[in-house]
Amino acid sequence: xxxxxxxPQFLSIQEGENLTxxxxxxxxxxxxxxxxxxxxxxxxxxxxVVTGGxxxxxxxxxxxxxxxRKDSSLHITAAQPGDTGLYLCAGPLTGxxxxxxxxxxxxxxxx
Amino acid sequence: xxxxxxxxSNKVTEKGKDVELRCDPISGHTALYWYRQSLGQGLxxxxxxxxxxxxxxxGLPSDRFSAERTGGSVSTLTIQRTQQEDSAxxxxxxxxxxxxxxxxxxxxxxxxxxxxxx
Numbered sequence: 058x059x060x061x062x063x064x065p066q067f068l069s070i071q072e073g074e075n076l077t078x079x080x081x082x083x084x085x086x087x088x089x090x091x092x093x094x095x096x097x098x099x100x101x102x103x104x105x106v107v108t109g110g111x112x113x114x115x116x117x118x119x120x121x122x123x124x125x126r127k128d129s130s131l132h133i134t135a136a137q138p139g140d141t142g143l144y145l146c147a148g149p150l151t152g153x154x155x156x157x158x159x160x161x162x163x164x165x166x167x168x
Numbered sequence: 169x170x171x172x173x174x175x176x177s178n179k180v181t182e183k184g185k186d187v188e189l190r191c192d193p194i195s196g197h198t199a200l201y202w203y204r205q206s207l208g209q210g211l212x213x214x215x216x217x218x219x220x221x222x223x224x225x226x227g228l229p230s231d232r233f234s235a236e237r238t239g240g241s242v243s244t245l246t247i248q249r250t251q252q253e254d255s256a257x258x259x260x261x262x263x264x265x266x267x268x269x270x271x272x273x274x275x276x277x278x279x280x281x282x283x284x285x286x
Contacts, residue, residue: 063210090275099172099259099277100211145210155224156201156275158211 060084061146061159069165070136078131078162080146089122089129089148090156100145136166170194172278174260180284181250189245189281193262200243201263201275202235206256214258217243218266250285257282 092100106122203211213227
């Protein structure tokens, strides 16, 4: 059983389309992070959300932390081929510092 | 160093052999994590070294797995009597501070060590 479940697991879309990736848990997290990983490399941090209900924008990417701090979403507007990669959410359980990762969403943006 | 360095980048071994994977974190980083990633999936937490405190070993899958961090810097992950299910990419990451990863305290990953057990 994974602490953080991501959906969808795979997503293939055309360039210019919008998409949303979800990260859900039954546990409360003190913060949640989103990473992107490309083949042969380690994950790279995109954003950290800390406050329930928080929304952060990074160019065409919008991240939201659920009010109850159990879930998060990543929305990409007008996807580009450069957005292709494995997207991972991660967070520490409240009171803990070790970081748990989600199951991952593999995104392919077709030119 | 400038980034997190892991070696070897690739390791092929026979079932039953022992392997050692090395992680050289960013200089001065207090916290060091080991994760395992199978077939491009999510990361499975293995162990977390948090400065001078006792490491969090709660993610180690069996007693065949062990890790140490000498002098608060380099870490070695050892897998004894490897099995085929141990095949995966082993990722190491470090952060400046032990504790909540917010603000400037971000996690930086190495490129990983790909282990294949035949």
